[in-house]
Amino acid sequence: MPFSEPIYWDPYSPEILKNPYPAFKRLREAAPLYYNEEHDFYAVSRYADVERGLKERDTFSSVHGAILEMIKAQVQMPDSAFIMQDPPVHTAYRAMLQRVITPRRMNGLEAQIRAFCARSLDPLVGSDRFDFIANLGAEMPMRVIGMLLGIPEEDQIALREQTNTVLRTEAGKPMDVSLSEANMGGEAFEDYIDWRTTHPSDDMMTELLTSDFKDPGGNIRKLRRDEILSIVTMIAGAGNETTGRLIGWTGKVLAEHPDQRRELVKNPALIPQAIEELLRFEPPGPAIARYVARDVEFHGHTVPAGSAMMLLVGSANRDDRRFVDGDSFNIHRESRPHLGFGHGIHVCIGSALARLEGRVALEEVLKRFPEWEVDYQHAELASTSTVRGWESLPVFVGSGRPAAAARVTAPPAAAAAAAPVSVEGTWNVVIKGPTGAMLATLMLEWVDGVLRGTQSGQGSTSPITEARFENGNISWVNHTTKPMKMKVEFKGAVTGNTISGKVKAGFAGSFAFTAVKQL
């Protein structure tokens, strides 16, 4: 064995969730067919194997859905829940829906989507932070599905709440299948269907209500109300959280690749290929499950009929056998199909819409905020067994950015020398910690000839002690309580409105820091 630790992966572990890619790589190299005893499932991780799993629909059945917990519970859904069916039932409904959700219809929403982005982002211009999820990703996809279906705006927010709660899992735990089965009926859409029945328009719902449908038995008829309900609930569930996650990953990955982000600002024509690379690099749905309908062999081992198989799309998309240097993010990568939308007969029916939403969202963000940095202290990864992404992704923009602060730390020498040296005031402190920039705010004032102040960061504020300022040198001590109790000692040189120096953080070690005075 080339690795000292045992190879382990499951879709629930919060630790793995943070960064599954090292585990994926080890699976691909050392356990291309992996069996997880604890949760009793198999997994394949190489591109060719995942693609095969998605293609060979008779062996890898969708009859119990694509979510591990549902497969293990052997859930049976009604015919119209066609995502969770095999041919010929799946074929009949998919063909019907395909006629209604065409790329052209999806792309026709571009102007409406752009207007929504502008409404969401314009009020944020001029502030020093915003949240990719709270301010955009959480709301936009359901609004867009609403636009597609023709749902009035005020009903769209309630829909998002309902579908997301169903698919959410508690950290580290599998999904409660009974809860999701009970909720798959999608009561939220019922009133809308009834209203649209008597108020036809040119939207998708009207088309679902009025088009001829050749059912699995070969009869030509209209879709029943319960069928439409189950179809639109599924579409909403599939397209809502995933697209929101794509928007979150856009914020996260581009923050970490500022050079490529600058290229996109300069040349927005590169944005579609950047979205494609994001879908490869951080697919919102990193694992798709299938029910193994008959014995099947992978790498010399038999997977018995009746097993649950996880197809690790997130791993396949980084397989070096398929993508040169797969673990690196590169918007100039040679375009080559990835498995971010799945593959085969169940491939995402809304991929054109997701690509459109990703592109328009990024275009509109970059127009207003060409640079940002993630506030990891307040960012939160969401946990589900099917979708991985940010529940909250606050970012610093404009003057709020640590990098903006850091750049000011090297002002022209003349300007710095000319600036008055007064340490009183509020300072934005950036500590170049082991896991990236950490931010704090330092307030300093002279009280009866003694330097006093407070420091805020990591969600807490405490008074500083032992503060001194002599001959251009400043030092102070901050006792933090979050994320742990620690004595943190700062020593630096003040030049004009900047401080640079070293911070000693207890047992954690010493790091560089800079601070810039708020003017």
Next chain:
Amino acid sequence: MPKILFIEHNGREHLVDADVGKTVMQTAVDNMVPGIIGDCGGACSCATCHGYVAAEWADRLAPMSGDESMMLDGALHVESNSRLTCQIAMRPELDGIVVRLPVSQF
């Protein structure tokens, strides 16, 4: 072995060997021809293998099925000679067929 000439929208050409019986889409994907995606694997349900078949070849192809014309109807950049290449199986008579690719599949 019959050959297919794919011409990307930017003019780049790819001349590839094709197995008889395999679809034009699968041949492109197997040879990593950029510009053809084939997300659905040939089920005629994603319209990401869209290509333009030159007129002199068009009448040698089997006529379009209802599914194909329905998918193309909602696709982007459609022209009168548009086809979904997953619906074209290679035959010896198609040796040399020229397939131009659209500016984008989505």
